[in-house]
Amino acid sequence: MKLFAYLSVFYALNAYGEVPLVPQWSVASLDGVVSYHDGANCFNSVLAAKGYKDFLVHSDGIELRFFLETFCSRNTGKEQAEDILTVLREGTLEHAALSMDRNQIFDKKSTAGLYGRFDDRADSRYRIKGRLESTYITECQSPHCEIQVYSCPSATDVRAQMSRCYGLAGQMGIRPLQAILQSITLANQPAFSLDSPALNFFNTISESLGKMRGTEECGVYILVSASSIFGQIWSLDEERDLGSEWDAARERLRINLFLLKERILKFDRSPKTIRIFQESSWIPDHL
Secondary structure, three states, X not given: OHHHHXXXXXXXXXXXXXXXXXXXXXXXXXXXXXXXXXXXXXXXXXXXXOOOOOOOOOOOHHHHHHHHHHHOEEOOOOOOOOOEEXXXXXXXXXXXXXXXXXXXXXXEOXXXXXXXXXXXXXXXXXXXXXXXXXXXXHOOOOOOEEEEEEEOOOHHXXXXXXXXXXXXXXXXXXXHHHHHHHHHHOOOOOOOOOOHHHHHHHHHHHHHHHHOOOOOOOHHHHHHHXXXXXXXXXXXXXXXXXXXXXXXXXXXXXXXXXXXXXXXXXXXXXXXXXXXXXXXXXOOOOO
16 A cells, blocks of 8 residues: 555656645555655654645755644644644744644654664654654753644645645646655665756756746745755755765755745745744755
8 A cells, every 4th residue: 555655646747747636645654654765854744644745755844834824723722633743942843743642643753764874763764653752742841942733724625725836836846856856765775866857857946946036926835845855955965975966956946045035025024924934944044
């Protein structure tokens, strides 16, 4: 069944990045899945398990914050199954998990892959675990650490509202590149390669960001998705040097991420947008 879930992503995408009608992942299909290379992380585990994201790749905190701010609401009452648990350190997202019940959560502990650069191989699995197994939760005791709970709508509702933005992400090369990067995440072999098709998609994304005005309906979503891709490429480059072409391409994308963020902020400085942009690990504050 899990092999079918892996392959279905590729069968559902055509050359234009058309979006599947149903989510590609769930807690049931993700539980026990191994990330073999670095990048996929806790934020991705939550977005994939909720059915908001179709690919097992890196998700920047800015991407999770986008969905929390756009679709979810803070739950200050009784925690419910499938609520999103966020751990904030000094006000910044540090970790996220999905509540299963009062005793269990679902997450991926870190960006570690089984063949990656980290020592703790257990961190490479998406899995259901006892709540007390999560040091992020058990050690969140200081005044500088806070656990916030969010209740969020179904994948059907979110995907319906996001269909246009998901489609645009496909046309710009974001979803096809995510599919390539997911194939690396799930490849049970120590070596991997990122060939010219991946680099071409990456450069197309960067160029597309450079042409955006900052007023587009899906502009913020495209920005946060591209930021996540930047983080995935950074992780793979840390695991294995991708070479000078990728270094140059990554720098161009970094610049275009910053410039698009600044253009968006010229037209939209709402508290929601400010909160989203404050979460990025990869978009610089200045050049």
